[in-house]
Amino acid sequence: MADYDVIVIGAGPGGYxxxxxxxxxxxxxxxxxxxxNEKGQAALGGTCLNVxxxxxxxxxDSSHHYHxxxxxxxxxxxSVKGCSIDLAKMxxxxxxxxxxxxxxxxxxxxxNKVTWIQGHAKLLSNSLIEVEDLHKSGDKQQxxxxxxxxxxxxxxxxxxLAPFDGxxxxxxxxxxxxxxxxxxxxxxxxxxxxxxxxxxWHRLGAKTVILNRxxxxxxxxxxQIAQAALKELQTQGLDIRLGAKLKGVKKHADGISLVYxxxxxxxxxxxxxxxxxxxxxxxxxxxNADAVGLHINQRGFIEVDxxxxxxxxxxxxxxxxxxxxxxAHKASDEGIAVAERIAGESTEIDFTKVPWVIxxxxxxxxxxxxxxQLKDRDIKFNSGVFPxxxxxxxxxxxxxxxxxxxxxxxxxxxxxxxxxxxxNASELIAEAVVAMEFSASAEDLARTIHAHPxxxxxxxxxxxxxxxxxxxx
Ligand code: FAD
Numbered sequence: 001m002a003d004y005d006v007i008v009i010g011a012g013p014g015g016y017x018x019x020x021x022x023x024x025x026x027x028x029x030x031x032x033x034x035x036x037n038e039k040g041q042a043a044l045g046g047t048c049l050n051v052x053x054x055x056x057x058x059x060x061d062s063s064h065h066y067h068x069x070x071x072x073x074x075x076x077x078x079s080v081k082g083c084s085i086d087l088a089k090m091x092x093x094x095x096x097x098x099x100x101x102x103x104x105x106x107x108x109x110x111x112n113k114v115t116w117i118q119g120h121a122k123l124l125s126n127s128l129i130e131v132e133d134l135h136k137s138g139d140k141q142q143x144x145x146x147x148x149x150x151x152x153x154x155x156x157x158x159x160x161l162a163p164f165d166g167x168x169x170x171x172x173x174x175x176x177x178x179x180x181x182x183x184x185x186x187x188x189x190x191x192x193x194x195x196x197x198x199x200x201w202h203r204l205g206a207k208t209v210i211l212n213r214x215x216x217x218x219x220x221x222x223x224q225i226a227q228a229a230l231k232e233l234q235t236q237g238l239d240i241r242l243g244a245k246l247k248g249v250k251k252h253a254d255g256i257s258l259v260y261x262x263x264x265x266x267x268x269x270x271x272x273x274x275x276x277x278x279x280x281x282x283x284x285x286x287x288n289a290d291a292v293g294l295h296i297n298q299r300g301f302i303e304v305d306x307x308x309x310x311x312x313x314x315x316x317x318x319x320x321x322x323x324x325x326x327x328a329h330k331a332s333d334e335g336i337a338v339a340e341r342i343a344g345e346s347t348e349i350d351f352t353k354v355p356w357v358i359x360x361x362x363x364x365x366x367x368x369x370x371x372x373q374l375k376d377r378d379i380k381f382n383s384g385v386f387p388x389x390x391x392x393x394x395x396x397x398x399x400x401x402x403x404x405x406x407x408x409x410x411x412x413x414x415x416x417x418x419x420x421x422x423x424n425a426s427e428l429i430a431e432a433v434v435a436m437e438f439s440a441s442a443e444d445l446a447r448t449i450h451a452h453p454x455x456x457x458x459x460x461x462x463x464x465x466x467x468x469x470x471x472x473x
Contacts, residue, residue: 004030006342007129007145009121009287011035012046013053013328014319015151016105018335022149023112025343030115030143032131037102038095038177042118042134044105045098046153047320048328051173054101056196058094059176060359063203067361075398085204091177122288123148126312147314147342150302151335152287154280154320162188162249162276168256169249172197175275182206186258186271190217190240192358194277195233199360202238209269211244211260218358222370222405222419224385229364229421232401249274282321306348308338316342330354355433357426362388362402365425367433368417371407380410384442384465388422390472391461392453399423404462406432406442413441418462424455431459442466 004027008019011033019031035050037043043050069083109116119131127146133139156171158164164171175197181204187194190212202208217240218226234240247266248259258269282300289296295303295311302317304310310317316338319331330349337347358364374381384406388394402422408415418432435445445463450456464470 002127002144002146004028004115004143004145006030006147006149006339007032007121007143008149008151009033009129010046010151010153010283010319010321011044011105011116012151012153012319012331013048014153014331014335015046015149016044016109016335017332018149018151018318018339019114020108020112021336021339022342023114025339027147027339027342029113030117030145031109032117032119032121032129032143034118034120034134036134037098043102044109044116045102046151048331049101049105050098051176053328055094055098055176056172056193056200057359058097059090059200060196060361062090062093063200064361067203072398085181087178087180087204091179094176117143120286122286123292123294123315124288125292126315147316149335149338150284150287150310150315150317150321151319151331152283152321153331154282154326156277157279157281159188159246159276159278161246162274164276165251168251168272169274169276172275172277175201175273175277178273182271182273184255184271184273185209186211186256186269186274187277188246188274189213189277189279190242191277191279194275195238196359197275197277198238199233202236207239208237209239209241209271211246211258211269212240212242213245215243217242218364220356220370221358221364222366222417223372224405225364225366225403225419225421228402229358229360229362232362232421233360280320280326284321307341308334324351325354325356327354327356350437353433353436355429357429359426362399362422363425364421365429366417366419367429368415368436369407370417370419371405374407374416379416381416382408382410382413382442382466384408384462384467384470386458386461386465386470386473388455388458391455391458393455393457394423396453397423404428404458406445406459406462406466408442408463408466413443413467415440415442415445415463418459420459422455422458428455428459431456 006022006027008015008031022029118134185206185208187210217230243262244260250257255272318334320326340347355367387403388400394400405419407417442463450460
């Protein structure tokens, strides 16, 4: 008999959720994880809880308050004198939130009787792993299991031109823990992480320049939304330079000199810190994959079928280490689906209904197809757009930038995509996801009563606009 029914490798939002669901379904489950936090302690929650989704949102909220205090409160008739930042306290708050959530996962493990094994795992076969103890180097044990779920996540890509040094040229993890606000911050890449961390430090006072290789801003976002977001972020003072290819990076006593090339030729730029956020790659190099014949593609992702099955019998892979969006909720949903599949249930993940969010302010959120994708596929559609400027609640809040866009099939009226740039877009998008999950039409949304005055009325009006009958515009 095997030691376990299921062993999960990795305790990020993919792995820990898979482990809890397996235990709920009655499987004897262990979760092996090698994360070590800043204090040198083992911690559950992977990238997301330790150095990703959660700490970044904690700092986004703190920096948003600071920015609002300086620039927005006066519009409400509130004046503040002597506003300043205690960065150490801000970081301590962030660390406490992280500690409370990662500690919460260990309590959930205990409650569900998931065995937490602190160590590095590698595959010895499709039913046997070797774990090297996190605390006693060289101390190894072998564990057998009927099923293995690999959820080893991802790590930042190190650029040859600008290798991380942990001090001045940093990845997202280090950029969540600066001990002072850099005067000048350079950011390589204009993706989700760059825009979020760029926003944090810009709001706290860093002169922030974001260099993006591509000419197009946020190329997977609906074009109209991306343009509106670019304009607004630039108005806020984020210096976003498109088509800027990094050519050289030189560190010197006073900072870092960057040279980039765009359509106008070569430009040099001086910064104090450089955040390189040029993408992430899967954590699969230390799994012993070749030796056991686990198929991994050229970019390092474990190959899986739509059910997350690898080529090895009984071995599944989920989350950032497989194809699909690198998002925590996608990883978690795959974890639940795989656990239920092992239990003999039939569950599917529909990637067209995965919501995306970029936590700038205003926020950017979307689900489903963009205008450009529908045009490329020659799908006839209706488009309804409603601006936050015409929404009572956003005016009352003093946050009225942006819009909601509903795209629906011209024949069936089924909602094909919803795109939001506006306040609390991260929360508003949930209604669109539910609507699409239930195959709703734009008319269904238009005929659903929304409370007044709420931000959600923008979605209601955009659905009405798709049928040419918005009321308040
Ligand atoms: P991970 O969270 O990376 O966890 C993998 C775990 O496996 C880690 O603990 C790792 O140490 C462990 N591990 C790896 N190899 C082994 C091994 N061989 N043996 C034992 N353990 C191993 N996503 C969102 O959806 N929303 C957000 O707002 C968001 N913000 C982000 C902000 C930042 C700054 C970053 C960096 C990421 C953000 N993400 C966000 C992405 C999100 O963090 C990832 O998509 C998510 O963590 C992936 O989950 P996972 O379980 O696949 O892997």
